[in-house]
């Protein structure tokens with residue numbers, strides 16, 4: 001294949017990265033201002049970290065905040081449930097105005113995994129499954145064919161501002177391979193934890209589509225500039241991967257999943 005063909009194929013398949021700032025790093029006394037800042041900066045989603053103090057040590061926000069967010073913005077809400085028993089509380093979240101609902105694989109046993117996906121889909125939300133850094137990708141097998149998104153945690157869940165776990169990009173590549181193997185070519189892969197200008201290229205080249213940015217966005221002197229930089233670096237890495245400069249473990253390009261809205 002000629003260089004021009006490879007180049008054209010890369011351009012044709014290319015879908016820009018989506019950036020999802022995490023409001024865990026926002027100023028809660030001025031949350032509306034921070035949401036407006038995210039909109040102006042070109043965020044694709046609002047990432048909402050729900051923590052219960054059991055599944056993770058931290059305790060953050062819940063349904064009342066999600067209801068308020070739904071009224072405050074048209075951006076889709078990407079709700080990351082870090083709670084011990086999601087099936088018990090899922091209905092509250094499904095009725096609160098979430099767009100994507102992410103449950104953790106480690107909180108669901110046996111048939112519960114299918115039940116959680118069924119309930120999210122029946123409620124008209126998009127189902128996603130998250131994996132802690134030590135959770136193997138094989139746990140995705142029963143449901144990966146009908147997931148909207150897989151969230152690869154690149155830090156231990158619980159806190160923003162942690163350092164990216166090296167090697168998380170290999171897990172992203174493994175999820176991308178699994179999705180291709182079952183024919184779920186629209187599956188989005190989101191990466192959460194320690195993502196910023198220095199790390200986005202690694203995971204984007206491996207096949208990630210959605211980047212959660214907490215501290216890299218809200219702690220930046222110019223958050224809009226920071227978001228643009230993350231997207232530019234990530235897009236450059238995706239394009240290079242599509243054009244044949246292979247990423248980790250033979251990854252040869254993102255899957256070109258549909259945008260969330």
Ligand code: DX5
Nearest residue numbers: 157158160161193194214215
């Ligand atoms: C951690 C949360 C993350 C966190 C990301 O458990 O799931 O979404 O807010 O923060 P940064 O981008 O600062 O690592």
Ligand code: ZN
Nearest residue numbers: 049080192212
């Ligand atoms: Zn998160």
